Amino acid sequence: MKRASLVVLISGNGSNLQAVLDASRNGTLDADVVAVVSNKAGAVGLERAKKAGVPAIVFPKSKEETREVYDARLADLVESYHPDLIVLAGWMRLLTMAFIGRFPKKIINLHPALPGTFAGVNAIERAYAAYENFEICSTGVMVHYVLDESVDQGPVIDQQVVPIEPEYTLHDLEAKIHACEHELLVKSIQQLVTQMEDGHA
Ligand code: GRF
Numbered sequence: 001m002k003r004a005s006l007v008v009l010i011s012g013n014g015s016n017l018q019a020v021l022d023a024s025r026n027g028t029l030d031a032d033v034v035a036v037v038s039n040k041a042g043a044v045g046l047e048r049a050k051k052a053g054v055p056a057i058v059f060p061k062s063k064e065e066t067r068e069v070y071d072a073r074l075a076d077l078v079e080s081y082h083p084d085l086i087v088l089a090g091w092m093r094l095l096t097m098a099f100i101g102r103f104p105k106k107i108i109n110l111h112p113a114l115p116g117t118f119a120g121v122n123a124i125e126r127a128y129a130a131y132e133n134f135e136i137c138s139t140g141v142m143v144h145y146v147l148d149e150s151v152d153q154g155p156v157i158d159q160q161v162v163p164i165e166p167e168y169t170l171h172d173l174e175a176k177i178h179a180c181e182h183e184l185l186v187k188s189i190q191q192l193v194t195q196m197e198d199g200h201a
Helices: 015-026 044-051 067-079 123-132 170-197
Strands: 004-010 031-038 056-058 085-088 107-111 138-145 156-163
Touching (some): 015 170, 031 044, 031 170, 044 056, 085 170, 123 138, 123 170, 138 170
Parallel strands (some): 004 031, 004 085, 085 107
Antiparallel strands (some): 138 156
């Protein structure tokens, strides 16, 4: 059985990348991370990639280039690894169609909130504030396709509700969300890989 190839884009800690690397190694995932790209030098996730023997590439945007020019260069780099899927796992740059248009239905994104909620940065903090304001009693995590430039939106691949308990601090909620993300991301990738094998994707 052919294993799928993944390119993972990160900007920071890379705990989700680590979950994917671990699942790839322990047989939970029929896929290999073939490259990790970070727009930020010094991202901890780069060290995680190196430890796993995966190419770790720092790829910052220069001030002189437009977003589109950067994204086209990024697409060239990613394409050179022939990925079956491109995983945005804590990638904190908004991508333009200069990148997205090059990989139709191959880009997936992880968002630490449920579909249609708390798009953009600090989603967990905003969900916690909404809970304290009696607006919500649960939040969650989703993995979705990235088909256009809309932020944290796109056809949902999978989602998981995370209830917020009265005793939770913000730190507790963050820990719950991150643990949930690690599981859901691996599960979603495996679901797509299985579909590819069955010829549905
Ligand atoms: C995750 O919560 C992800 O959903 C969000 O940024 C965080 C990245 O965490 N977009 P990590 O770098 O994978 O640890």
